[in-house]
Amino acid sequence: MKEALAHCNSCNNENCFIKKHLHLDKMKPFLDKKNSFLCKKSHQFIIEGAPMQGLYFIKKGKVKTIKTGINGREQIVRFTKDGDTLGFRGFGTSKRYLIGAYALEDTVLCNFSNEVMLEILHTVPEFTYDLMLFYAEELNKSENNIRKIAHMNVRERVIDSLLYIHRKFGQTDGTIDIALSRKEIADFAGTTEEQVTRMISSLKKEQLIETTGKRIGLLNITKLRTEIMDHKYI
Structure with a gap:
């Protein structure tokens, strides 16, 4: 320091x-x-x-x-x-x-x-x-x-985490303004690195997100929010 x-x-x-x-x-x-x-x-x-x-x-x-x-x-x-x-x-x-x-x-x-x-x-x-x-x-x-987390499945936890990180840091040039490893996202979502990797791959195929290295961009925030709306998304 x-x-x-x-x-x-x-x-x-x-x-x-x-x-x-x-x-x-x-x-x-x-x-x-x-x-x-x-x-x-x-x-x-x-x-x-x-x-x-x-x-x-x-x-x-x-x-x-x-x-x-x-x-x-x-x-x-x-x-x-x-x-x-x-x-x-x-x-x-x-x-x-x-x-x-x-x-x-x-x-x-x-x-x-x-x-x-x-x-x-x-x-x-x-x-x-x-x-x-x-x-x-x-x-x-x-x-x-x-x-909220107690009632979410893995996909919902990952989506909820990505939305939170997006709200917290904002998005610049198409990606969230912070570079987090898949392990860090998993440690926040309360799941495993392997599951996060699979979920991110799935969300990319559905064109809900995009990735550039460690950086992730949310392409359809409205649809992502809708997926977890039953858990009273804020």
Whole structure:
């Protein structure tokens, strides 16, 4: 990891939790206590089970968060991008990270230590209230996703995963704006690499998607959504 300053006042991430509260006078003194650094592609900066080192906020880049499952297999539980928050699940409870996190590309991260975060929570009530709402929303998303996935077959899981990744990162020049391996898609969809490869091949033959190397483009989003509509696609 290398030092890479990121200034909140010039940040363009309006959805960043810190950026949203810059207008509060009580928040401004804490900005000088923030650390920022560059995490190179494929580097792990949060280790599952390690002691909490505060919360991370993505200034620019893409990250995957993982959870170790049965037989030590890594399950991708979330993809994140500019402005997203990381490491919040263990904060204030277990005091250890409940997930691991890897940079999917060179990523600039901002970090507030445990001590600073606790100071913010005790000093800035607006921030604390909004963080509580954020936790509630994330918990609701997780519970809904668990129920949805439990009733999906392999094809539906792959389609649902591709639609999510498309919503998260968008599509540029005909392909989703991130290159993921078939294994990474499988680890997110909760299936195997072989099954993902077969499903992608099938979806290509049906002209619902196209591929260029690791990159995938969605050709008929409406039809893909229709396939999983029974699972209340959002």
